[in-house]
Amino acid sequence: MTSVQAMLHRRPALRLAGLLTPALLWLGLFYLVPLGFLLATAFFATDSFTGRVLYTFTTENVVEVLTNPAYLLTVVRTVGVAVGVTALCVVLAVPLAAYMALVAGPRARPVLVALVVTPLWASYLVKGYAWRVLLAPEGPLGGLSPGYGWVAVVLTLTYLWLPYMILPVYAGIDGMRGSYVDAAADLGARPWTAFRTVMVPLLGPAVAAGSVFTFSLSLGDYITVQLVGGTNQMLGNIVYANFSTDLPFSAAVALLPLLVMAAYLLTIRRTGALERL
Amino acid sequence: MKMRTVAVVGALGLALAACGGGGGGGAAPGGGPGAPPGGTPYAGPVGQGEGKLSVLAWPGYAENGSTDPKINWVGPFEQQTGCKVAVKTFATSAEAVQLFATGEYDVISASGDASLRLVYGDRVQPVNTALVPNYADIFPDLKDKPWNSVNGVSYGVPHGRGANLLLYNKAANPTPPASWKDMWDANSPAKGKISPYDDAIYIADAAVYLMATQPDLGIKNPYALDQKQFDAATTLLKQQKPLVAEYWGDYVKQGQGLASGSIAQGQGWQLTANLANADGDKVGTTKPKEGATGWSDTWMVKKDTANVNCSYQWLNYIVSPQVNAQIAEYFGEAPANQKSCALTANKDHCAQFHAQETDFWGDVYYWTTPTANCLDGRTDTKCIAYDDWVKAWSQLRSS
Numbered sequence: 001m002t003s004v005q006a007m008l009h010r011r012p013a014l015r016l017a018g019l020l021t022p023a024l025l026w027l028g029l030f031y032l033v034p035l036g037f038l039l040a041t042a043f044f045a046t047d048s049f050t051g052r053v054l055y056t057f058t059t060e061n062v063v064e065v066l067t068n069p070a071y072l073l074t075v076v077r078t079v080g081v082a083v084g085v086t087a088l089c090v091v092l093a094v095p096l097a098a099y100m101a102l103v104a105g106p107r108a109r110p111v112l113v114a115l116v117v118t119p120l121w122a123s124y125l126v127k128g129y130a131w132r133v134l135l136a137p138e139g140p141l142g143g144l145s146p147g148y149g150w151v152a153v154v155l156t157l158t159y160l161w162l163p164y165m166i167l168p169v170y171a172g173i174d175g176m177r178g179s180y181v182d183a184a185a186d187l188g189a190r191p192w193t194a195f196r197t198v199m200v201p202l203l204g205p206a207v208a209a210g211s212v213f214t215f216s217l218s219l220g221d222y223i224t225v226q227l228v229g230g231t232n233q234m235l236g237n238i239v240y241a242n243f244s245t246d247l248p249f250s251a252a253v254a255l256l257p258l259l260v261m262a263a264y265l266l267t268i269r270r271t272g273a274l275e276r277l
Numbered sequence: 278m279k280m281r282t283v284a285v286v287g288a289l290g291l292a293l294a295a296c297g298g299g300g301g302g303g304a305a306p307g308g309g310p311g312a313p314p315g316g317t318p319y320a321g322p323v324g325q326g327e328g329k330l331s332v333l334a335w336p337g338y339a340e341n342g343s344t345d346p347k348i349n350w351v352g353p354f355e356q357q358t359g360c361k362v363a364v365k366t367f368a369t370s371a372e373a374v375q376l377f378a379t380g381e382y383d384v385i386s387a388s389g390d391a392s393l394r395l396v397y398g399d400r401v402q403p404v405n406t407a408l409v410p411n412y413a414d415i416f417p418d419l420k421d422k423p424w425n426s427v428n429g430v431s432y433g434v435p436h437g438r439g440a441n442l443l444l445y446n447k448a449a450n451p452t453p454p455a456s457w458k459d460m461w462d463a464n465s466p467a468k469g470k471i472s473p474y475d476d477a478i479y480i481a482d483a484a485v486y487l488m489a490t491q492p493d494l495g496i497k498n499p500y501a502l503d504q505k506q507f508d509a510a511t512t513l514l515k516q517q518k519p520l521v522a523e524y525w526g527d528y529v530k531q532g533q534g535l536a537s538g539s540i541a542q543g544q545g546w547q548l549t550a551n552l553a554n555a556d557g558d559k560v561g562t563t564k565p566k567e568g569a570t571g572w573s574d575t576w577m578v579k580k581d582t583a584n585v586n587c588s589y590q591w592l593n594y595i596v597s598p599q600v601n602a603q604i605a606e607y608f609g610e611a612p613a614n615q616k617s618c619a620l621t622a623n624k625d626h627c628a629q630f631h632a633q634e635t636d637f638w639g640d641v642y643y644w645t646t647p648t649a650n651c652l653d654g655r656t657d658t659k660c661i662a663y664d665d666w667v668k669a670w671s672q673l674r675s676s
Binding site: 046049050070071074136137231233237238241243244245 | 371372374375393394397398399477518521522523524526537538539646648649662663664667668670671672674675676
């Protein structure tokens with residue numbers, strides 16, 4: 001035992017390899033390899049009758065996905081939903097997180113955090129169906145209901161993912177308590193000025209971190225739109241509808257959110273938010 | 278006609294052989310069925326079971342008491358045969374084909390839009406119906422059909438059938454509708470309140486309506502559409518889209534909409550109406566004058582199953598008069614066994630589901646997998662194959 005310890009102490013490279021190997025194996029085997037398969041599958045053909053994959057190279061699926069207006073329009077709509085959900089989450093989360101971190105007393109704070117997290121204990125489907133009932137055209141909201149459609153999808157997804165925005169923003173604001181805000185007040189800044197000139201710039205990375213969750217979760221969702229989306233569809237629905245008859249085509253469609261997400265993460269990285277996750 | 282089909286199949290077989298194929302696959306790449314895969318049916322006799330059986334079924338077809346302790350016909354089968362049964366259910370034909378391809382299941386209840394894909398995909402074996410005593414009592418108009426047999430070779434045992442009916446909210450439709458018109462017409466009074474089925478196979482419903490309303494298109498079989506006919510069907514579906522409240526995939530949700538009136542008309546099942554009418558007579562059903570699509574399911578056996586005796590015992594058990602009656606009543610469909618009609622708890626069951634009325638089924642077009650080789654026997658043109666149906670449906674839903 002001690003000899004192992006001694007050896008590890010003498011050989012930093014071995015130490016590093018021991019620490020990194022499990023994580024890298026996990027990342028490689030369960031993430032990068034399947035991603036490679038996905039990419040490769042998109043370039044195979046299918047037997048149109050039996051649905052069996054034919055291992056011959058074709059760019060047909062990828063070209064169709066990238067040129068067909070119906071699919072591109074779905075990308076635009078799906079990204080639109082993800083942006084809408086993220087924006088709404090920010091608008092709701094920032095004041096709430098600010099209240100929790102700065103106004104609420106030290107005893108109320110953990111209770112509020114627990115309350116924010118509580119909805120995550122309920123099943124996604126239970127919450128989805130609850131919104132379906134709530135937003136029904138002849139439902140409890142009556143004339144106030146927007147009916148089933150994109151507005152309903154954005155509302156429901158916002159409800160579902162809001163805790164994922166509140167928590168990083170709360171952590172971000174919590175880090176400012178007692179230092180930055182007080183310093184701003186000491187230097188004569190009124191609350192609004194302090195919020196605008198001190199808190200907002202510091203909040204950027206926290207909001208960006210939360211948006212990674214809300215944006216990516218919305219981008220991949222395909223169940224909520226089935227429950228409250230009326231006749232609308234998102235990208236995930238196209239993958240779901242095609243995967244059993246034409247796996248390569250589905251793989252090609254699945255590349256689209258991957259591209260969007262990669263572009264999004266590259267943008268986000270510039271804000272430094274990825275260090276906050 | 279029959280001669281021509283045989284000739285075509287023969288020619289395709291030759292072509293395949295010429296390609297030096299003769300391999301296990303059997304399906305012609307990129308197109309319709311070639312010669313069906315070989316394989317001989319079980320010679321029998323059906324002996325002692327192997328002790329276990331893995332069943333892939335529509336929900337409600339293989340109930341073992343886990344849904345409702347009172348609903349259990351798998352238990353008695355296990356006691357009688359000693360075959361321990363594991364049941365897995367699926368929600369769509371597409372999912373069924375996908376799951377069965379894993380090779381983990383011995384038998385499957387396949388609808389017509391799955392059965393041929395299993396046959397030509399080399400997933401199932403021919404079935405020796407002589408080893409299934411209850412096969413003799415199956416309604417003759419269910420036997421030797423294109424979705425359960427190929428060239429006279431049976432690939433399974435019929436289980437039951439139903440028609441996709443026009444369901445309507447009675448308050449919204451004081452005069453019962455007799456036509457699909459309000460589900461397709463751009464100026465429909467039911468605008469914004471209709472509910473079509475959310476699956477590519479629904480394109481056939483558009484084709485059924487076109488058969489009656491645009492005879493010039495020359496559609497003979499709603500699953501055999503050439504490019505022009507297919508385009509007409511998708512155009513009709515695009516015209517329908519603004520009328521749609523929701524495309525349904527969950528019959529319970531659809532039933533709730535029909536009962537509450539948020540849906541005025543929809544395409545669906547008798548079962549949906551029965552459940553929706555549990556509290557009050559709100560939903561009516563009819564098979565419109567244009568005809569309808571439908572489903573006729575078949576129990577099939579995995580190609581190289583190790584549990585062939587248990588499989589055959591299951592096939593015989595599931596279409597036995599008493600059990601077939603029980604399933605038909607629980608699921609809400611017409612039984613396949615003629616003797617089942619006398620054994621249902623509700624004596625009107627067979628009448629309600631038109632089990633004995635051959636005429637009723639004349640203009641019911643059972644789900645079938647569309648293939649590039651036209652199913653109606655045309656050889657001078659290519660038909661649109663199933664994967665393109667699925668893509669067209671995706672595009673319609675995404676547009």
